[in-house]
Amino acid sequence: MIGKLLVPSVWGIAESIFFASLPFILKPKKSYKLVDTFFILLLVFICVRSFHTTQQHGISPNPDYSRLKANYFTLGHFIGRVIPYYYGGLSDTPPYSAKEPKITSAPLAKNIIFVVGESQNTNNMGVFGYDRDTTPFLSYLAKNNNQAIIKPTISGALMTAVALPTLFNAIEKPNGSLQISKGTTNLFYLAKKQGYNTQFYSAQAENQMMIMNIIGLRWIDRMVFPTELGYKKSENMPDSYLLDYLKKVDLNSAQPNFVILHQRGSHVPYGSLLNDEDHVFGTETIIDKYDNTIHKTDQLLQSIYDYLNSSGKDDWILVFTSDHGQNVSNETFNHGQFTTSSYTVPALVYSPNNQIQSDIKEQFDPCNTLFHQQISTLLISLMGYDLPISNCKIGYVNGNLLTGDSGYLEINQETHEIKKIK
Ligand SMILES: [Zn+2]
Structure with a gap:
């Protein structure tokens, strides 16, 4: 320093x-x-x-x-x-801390491609029963590939600024600020320790991502914002450029890759980065516009999946989830409140490696709904650490402060009890 x-x-x-x-x-x-x-x-x-x-x-x-x-x-x-x-000692929420996991083997997955969505709920996804076919690719995958895991997932928080640090530091429950500062469960820290080339490609404006220092900035080898392509610091770019960046990553190198593709996705104003041909549901209502963004993300996932599949290798895993959900109707649209749609997001986990995928399936199959913490711990275990993947019995949704001081939910999926704390 x-x-x-x-x-x-x-x-x-x-x-x-x-x-x-x-x-x-x-x-x-x-x-x-x-x-x-x-x-x-x-x-x-x-x-x-x-x-x-x-x-x-x-x-x-x-x-x-x-x-x-x-x-x-x-x-x-x-x-x-x-x-x-x-x-x-003013915080009602005791500080959360976790032990640094131990290395048990070489990385299990050589190329980890983690697509981080934005403001995508499950209510508007065809694959989860929505009456519009907003997710033709995921629906196809769910039907034709019984190994792929596609499940609703409860996000760790309601807003990007809390949800992403929680996700990338495997923070199980609020108040994880100190654990984040320590960094011993940070995904990038652990990835680097196992020799991964850590890369974060974001479609979001650089000046909106000032939270990078609590996401793991110091352990990211290559970080890209739209500014690299000539955009202003305040401008976002279309998510499709993330695929171009992925194609430049050397997936055949001896070094393993931990690649984050961070979408602008379904952020408000819905569809501002889409082209005319992307408006498949029209642009009349708020829901039409929101659904177009879900459809566009489905296409992005398909193109990433096809690209990875075309290598013919089985040394990769594709993981997708969204930072938090979105409460969308034709009257109102927002996030940040403790409504189910604001914290229920999709997750996709797929590796063509039979051993890896069946191990994950065994752990995730008993869960109808996952927690973000399971995604974080999955990624850490894939890197070759002894951390067991957490279960789906009890999980937490933090409010708008990392410390938990603006309230949080404790969700018990066994008893179906949702406790609001504070
Ligand atoms: Zn967000």
């Missing part, structure tokens, strides 16, 4: 000395009590506001803000939220 921190630290110290010494050098005759009081009040305000916050704003600096503004928010969050909650 020294190499990275040295210059900014020296600069910060020099800058602070310079400004702090100004009153002694300039010796102003007037006093600036009013301005000073205003300045202090501003700092107090952001600390108090952060203390009471119900969202993740300020947890990491927004690269789109000016240095002053970004620091204002993060300083407020650190002093007003992190320190009092950490040292004052």
